[in-house]
Amino acid sequence: MNQSRKENLLLQVSDLSKRFTLHEQGGVVLSVLDDVSLSVAAGECVALDGPSGAGKSTLLRCLYANYRADKGRILVQHGGEMIDLLHADARALLDIRRRTLGYVSQFLRVIPRVPTLDVVAMPLLSLGVDREEARDRAADLLRRVALPEPLWKLAPATFSGGEQQRVNIARGLVVGHPILLLDEPTASLDADNRARVLELITERRDAGAAIVGIFHDEAARSALATTIHPVRSRQEVAAA
Amino acid sequence: MSGPILEVRDLEKRYGARRAVAGVSLDVWPGEVLGIVGESGSGKTTLLSAIAGRVAPSAGSVTYDGRDLTELADVDRSRLIGDKIGFVHQNPRDGLRLNVSAGGNVAEKLMAAGARNYGALRETACRWLDRVEIGRDRVDDHPSKFSGGMQQRLQIARVLATQPQLVLMDEPTGGLDVSVQAKLLDLLRGLVDELGLAVVVVTHDLGVARLLAHRLLVMKDGLVVEHGLTDQVLDDPAHAYTQLLVSSVLQV
Incomplete structure (x- = not known):
């Protein structure tokens, strides 16, 4: 690893393992991730590659500390320090998510009744940005993903899949987190909208964001990925 | 952030031989919703009642802002x-x-805290009604005439008007229609964020959680x-x- 890249590492994963014990199903143990290591520097985009069920989403969720990894390390550069997510307490994790780690899931999950503009502005409000500015920045992003303005004051529950995905992307990018985790960000988009979203993510990468993503869509992968990281879990199944 | 506002240590509540709460410890920090x-029957409501001083714990401590409530004299603890x-x-x-006006319900606790100016009290009460989305024209109505959702919003205004630092909630959306629940959740979340409250909320509804x-x-x-973090517990139980609780929720 060359010296300058090493200094720019924003995310360093080593020997990460994750197993699930399914108590509801006779205590079956699924070992989904086994000794996974990868690193991402500023300006790099790592595409996780592998067949369905290989553990790509599990890995991405572990990197967000949504799934709790069993062993290994996930070092995240946060506030000038490298912090291990496996040993960070709840308040530290929430602060890391607010400031450092952005996550775009495949599906939008929000409180009912809240208008789209506020859904997108919410991550900024929780950082203490004032309402006016948060709404302005949210509006900029909704324009970038070409969500029609008349929809902004409606709650996204009734939107089409592609519209919801664009709301989700706007919400995920509004803060400008230094590390972005993207789970199929273009899966439900038509060609025009996909191009818009790819341009937006490419800009973020080129501005220095470190990205880890799952991109089934070949156009997305070739536009964004600087490295392909194969995920091949052993999927060993053992009875407890 | 200086430290937790609430610290519960090894709390127990026994009823005869049965232990309703069998040794629970938790911390809540300012701005945090637990x-x-x-x-x-899991003991969650008994735990909340013990934190609120409504039930005397059999063992353990409840420390609020550095003071152990279980060691205070009854009158000091109540105050x-x-x-x-x-x-x-x-x-x-x-x-x-129920036999006091909506405005009176909000103002009453402020008066108990020392406020006396009628005009100012009425204005404060009206501002709280605005915040919980109850029309000012209802300020003189008795809550017995309100719908369940409106009554719940009024109760929240009454509780928050005295600016508590810690709010304990027992199934706050429990008795409400689903359509009303969403509105109340939205409102609660906004108020909690805005006021930086510490909250302990007991619920059997994982969606609310x-x-x-x-x-x-x-x-x-x-x-x-x-x-754990809410999403960790619900997505990776x-x-x-x-796992049984999470897998038993009906998907819509």
Whole structure:
């Protein structure tokens, strides 16, 4: 690893393992991730590659500390320090998510009744940005993903899949987190909208964001990925 | 952030030979919403009542802002809890005075805290009604004439008007229609954020827990069987009981 890249590492994963014990199903143990290591520097985009069920989403969720990894390390550069997510307490994790780690899931999950503009502005409000500015920045992003303005004051529950995905992307990018985790960000988009979203993510990468993503869509992968990281879990199944 | 505003250590509540709460410890920090989930009989409501000083614990401590409530004289504990800790009941009728006007319900606690100027009290009450989305034209109506959702919002205004630092909520959306629940959750979340409140909310509804709580404790038979960030506990439940709870929720 060359010296300058090493200094720019924003995310360093080593020997990460994750197993699930399914108590509801006779205590079956699924070992989904086994000794996974990868690193991402500023300006790099790592595409996780592998067949369905290989553990790509599990890995991405572990990197967000949504799934709790069993062993290994996930070092995240946060506030000038490298912090291990496996040993960070709840308040530290929430602060890391607010400031450092952005996550775009495949599906939008929000409180009912809240208008789209506020859904997108919410991550900024929780950082203490004032309402006016948060709404302005949210509006900029909704324009970038070409969500029609008349929809902004409606709650996204009734939107089409592609519209919801664009709301989700706007919400995920509004803060400008230094590390972005993207789970199929273009899966439900038509060609025009996909191009818009790819341009937006490419800009973020080129501005220095470190990205880890799952991109089934070949156009997305070739536009964004600087490295392909194969995920091949052993999927060993053992009875407890 | 200086430290937790509430620290519970090894709390126990026995009823005869039965331990309703069998040794629970938890911390709540300012600005943090802690959810406690579990089924009926898990001990979650008893735990909340013990924190609120409504039930005397059999063992353990409840420390609020550095003071152990279990060691205070009854009168001092009641005053401290009355001033600093708000309690939102599942049934708004338990937390409201039904024969007093809506404005009176909000102003009453302010008066108890020393406010006297009628005009200022009425204005403060009206501002709280605005915040919980009850029309100012209802300020003189008795809450007995309100719908369940409106009563619950009024109870929240009454509790928050005295600016407590810690708010305890027992199934706050429990008795409400689903359509009303969403509105109340949205309102609660906004107020909690804006006021930087510390909240402990007991609920059996995992959907409510997901939308409101930063962290979750899962209780079973008086014990905490699992805890973590809300999304960790709900998306990656580790304990058999949590897995059962999560897998039993009907998807819509």
